[in-house]
Amino acid sequence: MKYVQEFRDPQKAHGLLEEITVLGDQLTQSRPGPIKIMEVCGGHTHAIFKYGLESLLPPTVELIHGPGCPVCIMPKGQLDDAIALAQHPDVMLTTFGDVMRVPGSRQSLLQAKAEGADIRMVYSPLDALAIAQKHPDREVVFFAIGFETTAPSTALTVLQAERQGIENFSLFCNHVLVVPALEALLSNPDLQLDGFIGPGHVSMVIGARPYQVIAERYRKPITVSGFEPLDILQSLWMVLRQLADGRCEVENQYTRLVQEEGNAVALAAMAKVFAVRDQFEWRGLGDIPASGFRMHPDYARFDAEAKFTLPHRRVADHKACACGDILKGVKKPWECKVFGTACTPEHPIGACMVSSEGACAAYYKYGRATVDRQPARSQPALR
Amino acid sequence: MNIPISKPNLPKLPRLRDQTITLAHGSGGQAMHDLIAALMVSQFQGAVPAAMEDQARIPLQELMALGDRLAFTTDSYVVDPLFFPGSDIGALAVNGTVNDLAVGGAIPCYLTCALILEEGLPIDTLRHVVESMTLAAQRAGVAIVTGDTKVVPRGSVDKLFINTAGIGVMRTGVTPAATQLQPGDVVLVNGPIGNHGATILVARGELSLETDLQSDCQPLNGLVDAIVSVCPEVRAMRDATRGGLATVLNEFADSSQVGIQLQEDQIPVDTAVAGLCELLGLDPLYLANEGKLVVVVPPDRAEVVLQAMRSHPTGTHSRIIGQVTPGQRVSLKTTFGTERIVDRLVGDQLPRIC
Numbered sequence: 001m002k003y004v005q006e007f008r009d010p011q012k013a014h015g016l017l018e019e020i021t022v023l024g025d026q027l028t029q030s031r032p033g034p035i036k037i038m039e040v041c042g043g044h045t046h047a048i049f050k051y052g053l054e055s056l057l058p059p060t061v062e063l064i065h066g067p068g069c070p071v072c073i074m075p076k077g078q079l080d081d082a083i084a085l086a087q088h089p090d091v092m093l094t095t096f097g098d099v100m101r102v103p104g105s106r107q108s109l110l111q112a113k114a115e116g117a118d119i120r121m122v123y124s125p126l127d128a129l130a131i132a133q134k135h136p137d138r139e140v141v142f143f144a145i146g147f148e149t150t151a152p153s154t155a156l157t158v159l160q161a162e163r164q165g166i167e168n169f170s171l172f173c174n175h176v177l178v179v180p181a182l183e184a185l186l187s188n189p190d191l192q193l194d195g196f197i198g199p200g201h202v203s204m205v206i207g208a209r210p211y212q213v214i215a216e217r218y219r220k221p222i223t224v225s226g227f228e229p230l231d232i233l234q235s236l237w238m239v240l241r242q243l244a245d246g247r248c249e250v251e252n253q254y255t256r257l258v259q260e261e262g263n264a265v266a267l268a269a270m271a272k273v274f275a276v277r278d279q280f281e282w283r284g285l286g287d288i289p290a291s292g293f294r295m296h297p298d299y300a301r302f303d304a305e306a307k308f309t310l311p312h313r314r315v316a317d318h319k320a321c322a323c324g325d326i327l328k329g330v331k332k333p334w335e336c337k338v339f340g341t342a343c344t345p346e347h348p349i350g351a352c353m354v355s356s357e358g359a360c361a362a363y364y365k366y367g368r369a370t371v372d373r374q375p376a377r378s379q380p381a382l383r
Numbered sequence: 384m385n386i387p388i389s390k391p392n393l394p395k396l397p398r399l400r401d402q403t404i405t406l407a408h409g410s411g412g413q414a415m416h417d418l419i420a421a422l423m424v425s426q427f428q429g430a431v432p433a434a435m436e437d438q439a440r441i442p443l444q445e446l447m448a449l450g451d452r453l454a455f456t457t458d459s460y461v462v463d464p465l466f467f468p469g470s471d472i473g474a475l476a477v478n479g480t481v482n483d484l485a486v487g488g489a490i491p492c493y494l495t496c497a498l499i500l501e502e503g504l505p506i507d508t509l510r511h512v513v514e515s516m517t518l519a520a521q522r523a524g525v526a527i528v529t530g531d532t533k534v535v536p537r538g539s540v541d542k543l544f545i546n547t548a549g550i551g552v553m554r555t556g557v558t559p560a561a562t563q564l565q566p567g568d569v570v571l572v573n574g575p576i577g578n579h580g581a582t583i584l585v586a587r588g589e590l591s592l593e594t595d596l597q598s599d600c601q602p603l604n605g606l607v608d609a610i611v612s613v614c615p616e617v618r619a620m621r622d623a624t625r626g627g628l629a630t631v632l633n634e635f636a637d638s639s640q641v642g643i644q645l646q647e648d649q650i651p652v653d654t655a656v657a658g659l660c661e662l663l664g665l666d667p668l669y670l671a672n673e674g675k676l677v678v679v680v681p682p683d684r685a686e687v688v689l690q691a692m693r694s695h696p697t698g699t700h701s702r703i704i705g706q707v708t709p710g711q712r713v714s715l716k717t718t719f720g721t722e723r724i725v726d727r728l729v730g731d732q733l734p735r736i737c
Binding site: 008010046050051052053056123127345365366 | 717718722723729
């Protein structure tokens with residue numbers, strides 16, 4: 001495969017790792033503990049585990065796995081609302097496959113489907129629109145989730161529905177926004193982070209500029225990164241370089257895809273169809289101001305929340321679950337009491353165990369070197 | 384002068400006039416009799432006997448000549464779509480059960496065929512499936528000797544489900560088992576993994592992708608013959624169907640309380656499968672196969688088994704992909720130089736692949 005293997009070259013990685021080790025040593029000389037860098041995006045978390053990158057890092061540099069998995073952060077109350085929609089006799093609920101297993105307060109969409117709710121898995125919101133055209137007698141609701149990565153395709157689907165005059169299609173809009181979530185994390189006094197690896201796909205849409213606030217107000221360096229192992233190592237090196245130079249800037253490693261201004265067409269579609277919610281609840285992190293999209297009043301006729309009365313019940317996270325602390329970088333997954341025992345990918349309790357992009361699920365799947373709770377990095381590098 | 388032997392007085396093959404399956408074809412009456420005689424029995428057995436009994440009768444002596452134990456298995460087939468590049472539900476239903484027998488070290492002999500048909504199924508579809516089963520049975524050298532047909536109202540099943548059970552004979556002295564792995568043993572596979580799962584995913588048409596992918600659906604009993612003839616002490620064999628290579632290896636590791644270390648750069652994956660996995664975020668280690676054999680042999684037999692596999696038509700691309708370790712987990716040494724755990728799959732990403 002062209003342009004894939006080039007970004008997985010072990011020799012080049014070796015060179016980057018040597019420089020990362022030097023920078024790590026230099027930065028930790030006059031402080032206790034390792035340098036902690038958060039990769040925000042679940043796609044990065046997945047790649048880090050898939051390629052075993054943590055096992056290559058020196059002990060002076062630690063990766064913290066952030067809240068960038070849109071499936072994981074969906075609160076139980078929203079899931080309950082989606083299930084309530086699906087159970088409405090007129091409704092056919094459509095959504096992406098990875099939402100199906102996320103536990104609500106009583107059951108998941110998968111369980112609701114087994115009990116008779118009409119729920120269809122789709123690969124794209126356009127598939128949901130096609131289903132709406134095929135079933136004009138049913139209300140087809142698309143349970144829209146995801147960061148700014150998937151929000152444009154949802155917005156464009158609504159615009160297409162408008163053009164085609166399709167009236168039996170609506171959104172249960174649960175799109176969330178990256179920067180407000182990072183700001184919420186940064187405002188937390190417990191936080192122990194030195195810098196960020198910024199999400200690549202989100203930035204393809206919003207550009208690199210919106211992260212300025214992180215560099216300027218919160219004085220943390222951030223590097224927008226691609227998803228191949230060399231991308232991630234290079235971005236890590238760039239963040240460490242900033243720290244060593246005493247700089248706090250927004251840098252862009254993923255220049256082959258991400259532009260400063262983002263994607264104007266995508267941004268315009270989102271601005272037209274969506275409005276920012278006053279606040280949105282994130283599993284593990286609680287309410288975060290201005291961190292999610294709802295439908296714009298002009299598009300209320302495509303808004304499932306306007307068409308149907310939803311329970312809107314808040315459901316507290318499980319008491320034993322440490323997802324909030326894990327997302328803040330305060331705790332590691334294996335430090336959670338229920339990790340790997342009561343909370344497993346088959347029966348997730350917390351947000352981070354739900355999707356393979358979640359930190360706990362990734363450790364569980366790729367990182368359990370032994371049956372006792374050892375972190376992945378305790379494995380020796382095997383090169 | 385040779386007098387030709389007179390042909391037995393076989394009943395005339397009934398003509399099937401219907402275009403679609405109706406509930407009458409499952410009613411036990413004439414329509415059902417005609418369907419079974421014209422379509423199933425004539426295909427599977429070459430002719431319709433004077434009387435159809437409720438059971439196949441198998442001479443024990445014939446079986447006892449092949450080995451010392453019976454192997455008996457069953458599997459149901461619900462794949463969607465029924466026909467896909469490289470194979471179809473009929474061939475799958477034969478090969479799947481043949482392979483379940485073969486990987487136990489058994490010689491597959493007899494199969495059953497139970498069909499559950501949805502009212503409204505085109506008879507031509509059924510005919511194609513039955514013909515495909517017949518060809519697959521011939522290729523694998525097994526006979527389909529008994530069966531059953533049920534028709535359910537429209538919507539109660541999706542088009543056509545098949546169950547096949549199979550009887551085989553275990554060769555004397557050959558007893559592969561998942562519990563027998565020992566550290567140092569060598570793991571082999573007979574060719575590129577993930578083709579069946581990837582083919583079905585594309586054949587569903589939901590991705591609007593065009594590929595030249597084909598299912599790897601094939602019988603493995605010939606390959607198993609080749610392996611046990613050079614290595615009767617083969618530790619374990621299994622066909623990597625649902626859950627793929629990763630699942631089989633986890634089952635082996637758990638059963639034997641050992642670890643298995645795979646070498647990523649030695650695991651054969653076709654470019655089209657690798658590309659599809661990149662695109663969709665799938666892992667070929669977990670994609671289904673329908674003709675891939677995972678074999679574990681003692682280290683000193685690895686090379687001779689590899690050569691035996693490669694000289695068989697269903698094993699030309701065989702590779703040594705890993706080794707059994709004293710650990711407890713299946714791990715992958717990546718091309719990137721790191722090692723990661725290869726755990727069991729959680730949930731079913733792709734229902735109805737077989």
